[in-house]
Amino acid sequence: MQLFDYFRSSASFRVRIGLNLKGLAPERHFVHLTKGGGQQFDAAFTKMNPQQLVPVLVDGAEAISQSLAILEYLDETHPEPSFLPGSPIDRARIRALSLAIACDLHPLNNLRVLFYLKDPMGQSEDARNTWYRHWVAKGLSAFETALKEDRRTGKFCHGDTPTLADICLVPQIFNAKRLECPLDPYPTVMRVFDACMKVPAFDAAQPMKQPDAE
Ligand SMILES: N[C@@H](CCC(=O)N[C@@H](CS)C(=O)NCC(=O)O)C(=O)O
Numbered sequence: 001m002q003l004f005d006y007f008r009s010s011a012s013f014r015v016r017i018g019l020n021l022k023g024l025a026p027e028r029h030f031v032h033l034t035k036g037g038g039q040q041f042d043a044a045f046t047k048m049n050p051q052q053l054v055p056v057l058v059d060g061a062e063a064i065s066q067s068l069a070i071l072e073y074l075d076e077t078h079p080e081p082s083f084l085p086g087s088p089i090d091r092a093r094i095r096a097l098s099l100a101i102a103c104d105l106h107p108l109n110n111l112r113v114l115f116y117l118k119d120p121m122g123q124s125e126d127a128r129n130t131w132y133r134h135w136v137a138k139g140l141s142a143f144e145t146a147l148k149e150d151r152r153t154g155k156f157c158h159g160d161t162p163t164l165a166d167i168c169l170v171p172q173i174f175n176a177k178r179l180e181c182p183l184d185p186y187p188t189v190m191r192v193f194d195a196c197m198k199v200p201a202f203d204a205a206q207p208m209k210q211p212d213a214e
Helices: 010-022 043-048 067-077 089-111 109-119 125-148 163-178 187-197
Strands: 001-005 027-030 058-061 063-067
Touching: 001 010, 010 067, 010 089, 010 163, 043 058, 058 067, 063 067, 067 089, 067 163, 089 109, 089 125, 089 163, 109 125, 125 163, 125 187, 163 187
Parallel strands: 001 027
Antiparallel strands: 001 058, 058 063
16 A cells, blocks of 8 residues: 655544554655645646545555545454444444544645635735634534543543544644644543553654654
8 A cells, every 4th residue: 555645734644543553554655735836736646636635545556535535444444443433323423523523623724725815815824823723622622522521432532442533633633732722621632632642553643753744
């Protein structure tokens, strides 16, 4: 397998965690998202992913985009340890937590959205940071309530082993820290984050431990 990723990309970070949890080490290809206007716009990469977004996982002749599709593919092809354990209702909760971050929070703060706010929308860096922190606060505050008020929350988001929900949460917290978003209001989220970061698969996947880190 081959992974096309970028050290700072949180969607790529999700996939790196998933690969580490499964004990898989694909060949790595780094796609710099800003150098020379962004290597995600190169013709060869665009052919693999017309969305021009990382990550992309190539398995044999097939290129898979979308981090959650990649993670579910890895889970189906390498079932242990499971990212979606338990009964259908357990899996529904894990998916709901994962999608709250991957579909509702993360896209609003993506690089191309922030760039568009700058040009052509003409928003200052302060205004863009306000936008960023607003959506992080809204997303994490709901996530905190969902974790705190559910007895199925354990050491991790759902039970005592890492699931897809933790894989989505951790990169989002790294982003929030980088943009100096206040995290004190989310003690349950941060307890789970700290537990995840003690797991070597999460720790080794973090941005500054990647070969392309700057
Ligand atoms: N829903 C996609 C999101 C992928 C995504 O937004 N990737 C970002 C990095 S985290 C990217 O490639 N951005 C490039 C750009 O905005 O031009 C997934 O989960 O894979």
